Amino acid sequence: MARHISHIFILHLLLIPCTGAWGDNALIIELGKDLFSNMNLSKNRNVACATCHSPENAFIDPRKDVAEGAISSGTIKNSFGRRNTPTLTYTLLTPPLISDSTGPIGGLFFDGRVNNFENQILHPLFDENEMGLSNELMLFNRLKADSKVKEKITQIFGQEALETPGALLNSVQSSIAAFERSKEFSAFDSKYDRFLAGSYTMSKKEERGFNIFFSDVSNCMNCHLLNKGTLSKEEPFTDLRYHNIGVPRNQLLAEEKIRGPSYNDRGLEENPDFSNAENRGKFKTPTLRNVAITSPYMHNGIFQELRTALLFYNFHLIKNESALTNPETKEYWGNPENSDNINDDLLTLGQPLDAAKVDSLIAFLKLLTDERYEHLLETK
Ligand code: HEC
Ligand code: HEC
Known part of the structure; x- marks a missing residue:
């Protein structure tokens, strides 16, 4: 079928x-x-x-x-x-x-x-x-x-x-x-696409980010690449698969007028064809194309800044105080919305992201912005 x-x-x-x-x-x-x-x-x-x-x-x-x-x-x-x-x-x-x-x-x-x-x-x-x-x-x-x-x-x-x-x-x-399906949605004209076509040269920082992303220094490419092992021109920057990365509950959704206090998004398990507990809390990996201008982040929009979304990955890599605080709230990240099925196999690969690595990764991710949206980067 x-x-x-x-x-x-x-x-x-x-x-x-x-x-x-x-x-x-x-x-x-x-x-x-x-x-x-x-x-x-x-x-x-x-x-x-x-x-x-x-x-x-x-x-x-x-x-x-x-x-x-x-x-x-x-x-x-x-x-x-x-x-x-x-x-x-x-x-x-x-x-x-x-x-x-x-x-x-x-x-x-x-x-x-x-x-x-x-x-x-x-x-x-x-x-x-x-x-x-x-x-x-x-x-x-x-x-x-x-x-x-x-x-x-x-x-x-x-x-x-x-x-x-x-x-x-x-x-x-x-x-x-x-x-x-038209070009308006999929222009393939970001600086990254231009780099692949030979018409854009990355800065040193962007290149560092590129190398972190496309190597086992980080775990990103395990889930944010479809065409592994090649630099495909038609790369969506998602594996199009379903993972639980332990995103905390967004308490704002628990307000009565929105979803109410008992609300819990079970992700893939809510798909009638995949309604078993092993799919609980798994969400389709989002594309990273245009990600620098598509705040807020995650299925429940819990993070406002791209930097926060990246630092969140340290939560799985560093098990001490330094990685337990959400820089936006200055508090504990919060328990995962679903604590079952967290993909520890992949999330614990790679090195923790220190400030310099995060800066470089952000510089690289900004390259994934379509040309028509580049002007929005200045205000982000
Ligand atoms: C185990 C797979 C996995 C790994 C490893 C991973 N991601 Fe993700 N990423 C996801 C999934 C799944 C989501 C959406 C989670 C959700 O909404 O619950 C996501 C969300 C994001 C988002 C938010 C995008 C949006 O539009 O909301 C960013 C940014 C991001 N990842 C960047 C990265 C970077 C950078 C790395 C490497 C440091 C990385 N990810 C490693 C699977 C992964
Ligand atoms: C009230 C806001 C709202 C309106 C109006 C709306 N959408 Fe959406 N759209 C969403 C949300 C929220 C999601 C994610 C829902 C989910 O994953 O369960 C979504 C998801 C999608 C997706 C899936 C994207 C993906 O990567 O899986 C497509 C395609 C889409 N919308 C197209 C449309 C089209 C076409 C219309 C008009 C006929 C439309 N939407 C109207 C809010 C909206």
């Missing part, structure tokens, strides 16, 4: 960039882009995909309204999501979830519960904590009243697409997915 899905996914990738049954791909992308920012796709016409995934900010949520920006608010007043909104850059490189000899790999969301963009879109559209549309009929009525969207849909998908709610929903799914 898993292999079957992966063939379909590959077919999508091959077909969509070509001009095919749906006419000009540039038109579909343009329509997808419009729909991505269209507030009419939410119940109260106040939230679009772009509200939580801002194109100007590597598709994260720049609003700081809830829990220091960790959790996005949805269309309904006082409705909140439950996880930190991830960047959508380079999500194109995520295949459907399969299990290989090492375990599960791929899939969308922190728990991999969806296999492609087309199906993913249905979640925010109809989730009452996000865009909150009641059903596909509501979407149908909204879009039929929008003459510009109607015109583009007819041009690309033909009159049939406007005939039934199901057909219209399909065209919305295809268009937004085509936009998500």
